Amino acid sequence: MTPTPVLKARGLVKRYGHVTALDGADFDLMPGEVLAVIGDNGAGKSSLIKALTGALQPDEGTIELDGQPVRFRGPLDARRLGIETVYQDLAVAASLDIASNMFLGREVRRPGVLGSVFRMLDKKRMREESAANMADLKIGLRSLTQAVETLSGGQRQGVAVARAVAWARHVVVMDEPTAALGVKESGQVLDMIKRVRDRGLPVVLISHNMPHVFELADRIHVQRLGRRVAQIRPQDHTMAEVVAIMTGALTVDETGDTVIADSQAAKAAGVQAH
Amino acid sequence: MSTTTAPEREAAAPPPAGLRPDWRALTTHPTAGPLAALVVACLFFTLQNDQFLSGGNLSLVVQQVMVVGTLALGQTLIILTAGIDLSCGAVMAFGTIVMAKLAADGTLPPYAAIAAGIGVCALFGLANGALVTYIKLPPFIVTLGMLNIAFALTHIYSAEQTITDLPGPLTALGQTFPLGRTDITYGSVLTIVLFLVLAYALSQTAWGKHTYALGNSPDVARLTGIRTTRLRLGIYTLAGLIYGIAALLLVSRTGVGDPKAGQTDNLDAITAVVIGGTSLFGGRGVVIGTLVGALLVGVFRNGLQLMGVGSIYQTLITGGLVILAVTVDQFSRRKASR
Numbered sequence: 001m002t003p004t005p006v007l008k009a010r011g012l013v014k015r016y017g018h019v020t021a022l023d024g025a026d027f028d029l030m031p032g033e034v035l036a037v038i039g040d041n042g043a044g045k046s047s048l049i050k051a052l053t054g055a056l057q058p059d060e061g062t063i064e065l066d067g068q069p070v071r072f073r074g075p076l077d078a079r080r081l082g083i084e085t086v087y088q089d090l091a092v093a094a095s096l097d098i099a100s101n102m103f104l105g106r107e108v109r110r111p112g113v114l115g116s117v118f119r120m121l122d123k124k125r126m127r128e129e130s131a132a133n134m135a136d137l138k139i140g141l142r143s144l145t146q147a148v149e150t151l152s153g154g155q156r157q158g159v160a161v162a163r164a165v166a167w168a169r170h171v172v173v174m175d176e177p178t179a180a181l182g183v184k185e186s187g188q189v190l191d192m193i194k195r196v197r198d199r200g201l202p203v204v205l206i207s208h209n210m211p212h213v214f215e216l217a218d219r220i221h222v223q224r225l226g227r228r229v230a231q232i233r234p235q236d237h238t239m240a241e242v243v244a245i246m247t248g249a250l251t252v253d254e255t256g257d258t259v260i261a262d263s264q265a266a267k268a269a270g271v272q273a274h
Numbered sequence: 275m276s277t278t279t280a281p282e283r284e285a286a287a288p289p290p291a292g293l294r295p296d297w298r299a300l301t302t303h304p305t306a307g308p309l310a311a312l313v314v315a316c317l318f319f320t321l322q323n324d325q326f327l328s329g330g331n332l333s334l335v336v337q338q339v340m341v342v343g344t345l346a347l348g349q350t351l352i353i354l355t356a357g358i359d360l361s362c363g364a365v366m367a368f369g370t371i372v373m374a375k376l377a378a379d380g381t382l383p384p385y386a387a388i389a390a391g392i393g394v395c396a397l398f399g400l401a402n403g404a405l406v407t408y409i410k411l412p413p414f415i416v417t418l419g420m421l422n423i424a425f426a427l428t429h430i431y432s433a434e435q436t437i438t439d440l441p442g443p444l445t446a447l448g449q450t451f452p453l454g455r456t457d458i459t460y461g462s463v464l465t466i467v468l469f470l471v472l473a474y475a476l477s478q479t480a481w482g483k484h485t486y487a488l489g490n491s492p493d494v495a496r497l498t499g500i501r502t503t504r505l506r507l508g509i510y511t512l513a514g515l516i517y518g519i520a521a522l523l524l525v526s527r528t529g530v531g532d533p534k535a536g537q538t539d540n541l542d543a544i545t546a547v548v549i550g551g552t553s554l555f556g557g558r559g560v561v562i563g564t565l566v567g568a569l570l571v572g573v574f575r576n577g578l579q580l581m582g583v584g585s586i587y588q589t590l591i592t593g594g595l596v597i598l599a600v601t602v603d604q605f606s607r608r609k610a611s612r
Contacts, residue, residue: 093494093557096483096486096487104484106499107480109557119478121478189520
């Protein structure tokens, strides 16, 4: 028997006027896996992710979390249910320090009168918990009272990832976490994602970077023309084949074999059915 | 800068994230520059004129700074959200006329008149905030419009007349008590208390963190679950309320409701905020810096006056200070976002 997907969607539809961004999209995230979501521009990748994290409300379709139907009216609903998202460019507040960013919107107040009447933050506790979280992910930083704008791009992304991981009870969604980073910093973020997976937390990774996808993903969800066209395992296919599936040159049948859908395109891409 | 080499070192051997405060942050603290300038200015003027450091003179500086300083406090909140409020001086002027007229006419008891004046200012703040948050108009334009509206209402409602014979409660904050050899006004104490309360709120509460986050990036703030609309609306309203308190301070200092008072105070308030190290781009700055900025402007004007420098030259120098402060802000921002 297959385990219940952590996050599951069936038949998601989202239309913007004449444009159909999601056209009956399905989605399955299994426990403890890194699932890469790939697709060409306009394939409905970001609409799918937004629907799953509450940033948009689909016109049709259902979403289930741990087998229970859920309905997100906004990103906060998804967050309350333990789905945390690391947004590409909108991750951290630049002038605030690391601990403040980790607890932004979820601050901890001092116990007693100081907290209840004077609304005083428990900075010490927030710093300690942040330090523990950062250490768990092996993110080395001199001081948690540094403003995040003084950090490198990779370290900033590290803060965003650590925050998501610290609060996520079910799923961490990362939207292009390495898009803005150099090679070495990307490597640090990839290591971080592996550590997240090793803790048993499933990760949805949206990425354009095929080598990163192949390095990290347990499974790949290929989105095309507003729906899921394939779910594959990276070890079964070459990168060229995956790209061909993404562009529609190849399709995948029920048994997981690839079928040539567009022989000219497949020839041009240098891939064959198997 | 050691930060350029730090990532490599840390990647090799990540140390546990430190819990100690970063002491070097003190040298880059936004208030460090203006505070140093204030100390140097005080030393300079003391050497130039032995009257400068006398209790009477310092008390005068504080009284002169009090009104603009309080306005600048409200202004700081708005600038922290990456906004600007051109209407603060005019709103304050309208507040003084409302409270002075209602009290002098006997329409309302003195304390109710004070509350009405402060309330009107808070309503102006709320209106500014609503236009900025709900209709998404640029703060510059909204508050420019509100500046004209408040200015016109001040002159219409006062019928261009200065209101005199104000009841006691309106001027109570202008009374003094002795502290050592200096006479301190109650209003100065109120101003200091307001600064301390807001310094606390900005640095020690979640509201403060949210305010900075909003100024850094409204989108980041919203996505982390901060209710940005309500927050911004509250900040504009609070700023208006503070302008109302500035109005009471102005009335108590001058003893009259003067429709022509406070005309250029909006620019003086922005000057104090900027000199105090708060970034016009939002998300960076502290209110104590604004207090230092306001004092710095006050000390310059007073010191130059004692030296016999004409007031137009004082304005000239203030202008130079503003440009210097913004230049320093630009450079530190560039360094930070490198």
